Amino acid sequence: MKYLALILLLLPGLAQAETRVPQSQSEITLGFAPLVREAAPAVVNIYARIVRPGRANPFDGDPFFRDFFRGFGEARPRVQNSLGSGVILSSDGIIVSNYHVVGMATEIRVVLNDRTEYSARVLLGDQESDLAILQLDEAEDLPFLELRDSDQVEVGELALAIGNPFGVGQTVSSGIVSGLARSGTATGNARGYFIQTDAPINPGNSGGALIDVAGRLIGINTSILTRSGGSNGIGFAIPSKLVAEFVSQARTGNVEFVRPWAGMVGQPVDADLADSLGLAVPRGIVVSDLHTISPFLAAGFEVGDVITQVDNQPVNTPSEMVFRMSVTGIGGTARITRVRGQQVEDVDVAMIVAPDEPPSDETMLAEDTVLPGLTVARANPAVIARYGLPLALSGVIAVQSGPFGSRVGIQVGDVIIGINGNAVEEPRDVVSALTQRVRTVQMDILRRGQRVTLRFRI
Known part of the structure; x- marks a missing residue:
C-alpha cells in the first residue's frame, strides 16, 4: 500500500x-524511478554544428595593397560543435532548447532517448532570453512534457533536472526549488527572470528539463553560478510560462521573439527612494522616463509613479517587468498596480509592438559610397527596441557599421550628427554626404552621451 x-x-x-x-x-x-521513466523520453540530446567564416584579408578593398597581398590570410571557415539538451513539447516534434546551443547552428541533429535521430531546424530564437524553438523533420507521435504554470511553483518544491551533462548521456539529478524571481544573477546570454534550483546542473544540461514531482515542465535549465566551473548547487532555469509564449509565437510564424514595448524607463525602489516617495517598505519600480507615444503614458502614468505588480504578480526589477509583459503577449492588456502618493489603483495597459513611427527609413550605403555597408536609420521606438538603445535617443543611428565603418571606429548605436561640417537629420543626409568624392571625411557623432569626432582619409 x-x-x-x-x-x-x-x-x-x-x-x-x-x-x-x-x-x-x-x-x-x-x-523517483516511476517519474523518470515517464519524463525522460521527452528530453533529448542536441548536437549542433556551427560554421563560422574565417578572417578575411585585411587588404581586400584597398586598390593598391590588395594586389601585393593577394592570397594573404585566405579566409577559411571554422567549424564548431555544440552539445546540449532539449525538451519535446508536442507530439509533432516541437522542441525547446537554449539559444546558445542551437541559435547560430547550420546543422542540428537531435537524438531521442531511444537513440532515434532526427534533423531539426530553428523556428524561433532569441539571444536575450536564451531560448530557441525547434521543429523536428518528419516527426510524429513523440513523447512530450506538459507545461506547468511556473507562477504556481513554490520555493521548497522537489525538482528534477534531466539533461546530457558533459556529453556522457542522459542524466537525472534531484533537488528543490531554491528561489524564484531571480534576476541579474545568471551567466551566459540569458538575461531576466529565473527559477533557482540546487539540482546539479553541468555543461551539456543547457536546454534540459526542470520538472516537478508530477512530471510537468517548470523550467528550461540554462546556466549555473560558479567560480570553479563545476556545479555548486546554484542553477538557473527559464520559467515555463515564458516558454509557452515562445511556442505560441513560433506556431504563428514568428522567427524572432516579439516583446511588448513599454516606452518607459524605471528603476528599483531602494530604501532611500521608498523614504522620499513615502512608501512603508522598498518595493516596486519607480517610473523615471516615458516616451511620448508610450502605452503607459496613454494609460495615464506619470514620472514618479511606482509600479508594484503586473497581473497580480509582484515586480521589483526592470527584468521582472520585462518578463511579466512578455508572458502577457502582444495584443492583450496587462493589469498594472500603480502607487501614486497614498493612492493605489489597478490600470489596464495595452501590450503593443514598438511602433515604427516616424518611419525609420533604414538605409544601407551602396558600394560606390565612402563607407559601403554602413547602415543607418532614423531613431524611433522600433529601432531603439531592436538594438537596445536608450529610450530618449533621437537623430540618425548607425545600426550596422559595415566592414569599412568598423575600421574607422563607427559603432552600433552611434548618433551621427554631422559629416564634413554639414548637419545630419535624416538617413538620406548620410547617403548624400558619403557619396561625394572627397579625400578626407570628418564625422561628428554622439556615443553614450559624449561627443566624438572621427577623421579618416579615403
Whole structure:
C-alpha cells in the first residue's frame, strides 16, 4: 500500500495524485524511478554544428595593397560543435532548447532517448532570453512534457533536472526549488527572470528539463553560478510560462521573439527612494522616463509613479517587468498596480509592438559610397527596441557599421550628427554626404552621451 501511495504521488496525469513528502523509508527507497521513466523520453540530446567564416584579408578593398597581398590570410571557415539538451513539447516534434546551443547552428541533429535521430531546424530564437524553438523533420507521435504554470511553483518544491551533462548521456539529478524571481544573477546570454534550483546542473544540461514531482515542465535549465566551473548547487532555469509564449509565437510564424514595448524607463525602489516617495517598505519600480507615444503614458502614468505588480504578480526589477509583459503577449492588456502618493489603483495597459513611427527609413550605403555597408536609420521606438538603445535617443543611428565603418571606429548605436561640417537629420543626409568624392571625411557623432569626432582619409 505504501508503494502504491508513492507511485500515485509521482506518476503524472493521475487525478488522485497528491503532492506530499515521502512518509517512510520504503517510500524513500523507491525514489523517483516511476517519474523518470515517464519524463525522460521527452528530453533529448542536441548536437549542433556551427560554421563560422574565417578572417578575411585585411587588404581586400584597398586598390593598391590588395594586389601585393593577394592570397594573404585566405579566409577559411571554422567549424564548431555544440552539445546540449532539449525538451519535446508536442507530439509533432516541437522542441525547446537554449539559444546558445542551437541559435547560430547550420546543422542540428537531435537524438531521442531511444537513440532515434532526427534533423531539426530553428523556428524561433532569441539571444536575450536564451531560448530557441525547434521543429523536428518528419516527426510524429513523440513523447512530450506538459507545461506547468511556473507562477504556481513554490520555493521548497522537489525538482528534477534531466539533461546530457558533459556529453556522457542522459542524466537525472534531484533537488528543490531554491528561489524564484531571480534576476541579474545568471551567466551566459540569458538575461531576466529565473527559477533557482540546487539540482546539479553541468555543461551539456543547457536546454534540459526542470520538472516537478508530477512530471510537468517548470523550467528550461540554462546556466549555473560558479567560480570553479563545476556545479555548486546554484542553477538557473527559464520559467515555463515564458516558454509557452515562445511556442505560441513560433506556431504563428514568428522567427524572432516579439516583446511588448513599454516606452518607459524605471528603476528599483531602494530604501532611500521608498523614504522620499513615502512608501512603508522598498518595493516596486519607480517610473523615471516615458516616451511620448508610450502605452503607459496613454494609460495615464506619470514620472514618479511606482509600479508594484503586473497581473497580480509582484515586480521589483526592470527584468521582472520585462518578463511579466512578455508572458502577457502582444495584443492583450496587462493589469498594472500603480502607487501614486497614498493612492493605489489597478490600470489596464495595452501590450503593443514598438511602433515604427516616424518611419525609420533604414538605409544601407551602396558600394560606390565612402563607407559601403554602413547602415543607418532614423531613431524611433522600433529601432531603439531592436538594438537596445536608450529610450530618449533621437537623430540618425548607425545600426550596422559595415566592414569599412568598423575600421574607422563607427559603432552600433552611434548618433551621427554631422559629416564634413554639414548637419545630419535624416538617413538620406548620410547617403548624400558619403557619396561625394572627397579625400578626407570628418564625422561628428554622439556615443553614450559624449561627443566624438572621427577623421579618416579615403
